Amino acid sequence: MAEIIQILILGLALGGVIALMGSGLSLVFGVMHIVNLAHPALIVAGAYVTFLGFRYLGIDPILMMIPSAIVMAVVGVVIYKLIFEKEARSAKYSEMTVLLTFALAMSVEGLLGVLFTNTHRVTSPAYATDAFFIGNVFIPKGQLYAGVISLTLIAGVALFLKYSRLGYAIRATTQNREAAELLGVNVNRISIISFALGLALAGAAGSLVSFVFSFFPAKHWEWIPMLMSVVVLGGMGSILGTVVGALVLSVIAAFVGTWIGATWSTMTFFLALFVILLVRPQGLFGEKPEMS
């Protein structure tokens, strides 16, 4: 029994972090229909921002979430203005963005490689190697903090989207871009803000990831299929779906990893991606293409 609780807690904590990693991806897809393949690379960039703050200024990685989010939001505005704004009216917008974000991911990886080399890095605050013990169950403090903070941050974003005026505009644009424009929403501005918010979440996720996983410039290739599985399971564009998808898949992966073998753990995500696309392509909470 203790083992099951142990696996469950670890799975949920990790799932929280993965949910945060995926929520920005989901938000950007929902509002702009951009499948941002560069999102994981930008999470890695956020981890490096945190690494710099931790190593050279001694700032705790959790506190570094704020500057990291701000830096990545600014990067998001620049990327959107330079790359996506002009393409937004293109008839092949969706196809173009897949290629553009793929190229962007390679560019970010290349830039990080030049700046930081390919050495594996990790931030190591004291809590990252400490744990709580409850009976026979141990809970690594780093994972627990990262998971709880991630879910809290996502809840904050969800409340913002639900109740703020800007949140209304973002949700409306996600559901019906043309209708939002007809009701007075400047959808281009909302796209920029949403992209910046998505990347701010990537930056915040990067800070938490920096003490949960080791990272290096090409680390994002491991995360792309994992995050895509989570976002597709939840339903592209649904943040609630992303959270549910991340928690479910992470818990399953934790059980598979413990009982079958660690190498099979990652397979959980890939198999899930296939099954979802075959059985329910719109995911658990995804939008159907047409209104009833």
Place this chain on the structure above:
Amino acid sequence: MTDLLQVTNITAGYGDGPAILDGAHLTVEPGKVHCIIGPNGAGKSTLLKSICGMLSIRKGDVIFKGERLNGLRPDQILRKGICFVPQERALFPKMTVRENLRMGGFTLDDSKELDRRVGEIMERFPILRERADQFAGTMSGGQQQTLAMARTLIIKPDIIMLDEPSLGLAPKIVQEMFDIMKMISDEGVTVLLVEQNALMGLRNSDYGVVLDLGRTLFEGPAPEVLADPRIQELYLGGKKAA
């Protein structure tokens, strides 16, 4: 009476494609219902989309209260006082009825005033009050159309443009939609309507505009349009209009 909206010989189309409108004109008087009719492909919906800024105008002018609207975005034109409800009703399916109504007043800065107006609309349309917390996408077609029309009233616009509000609705519900439209008009809001059911549209309007192949063929009081033998033959299937 001064014209509220004037469309003069506009040319417009989708992207770089051929012109759908080529010489369309229109004059809209305040407080009246104007119905645009014409065969499929005449450019009726394109005309509304051009007025509201969804399509760029290649030639000609759209003048509203003496101000040229060419080149403005839809959100800017809305702020001038022109609302557009497209064929597909443009609701947000995963937002509640109340949230959809609040979105109708997105351009209002005063949140309390917005709440007051949403409450006012729900008083006037009891079905919306009953379903305030229901997702818009789960309502029937008629209820969705009611919501789409009621939502435009939140900002108290000068003109409401409706693109085929009867599309896909049962005949009984269609009459309800026209009744709502009449109610809106009686309050002094000008209605510009595109209607495939030309007979019904004209019977519920003050003025008629006939479009064909992107041009305005005929414009005048609805009874005159209804009585014109050419119009009856071409667009009303030779039905007696009276």
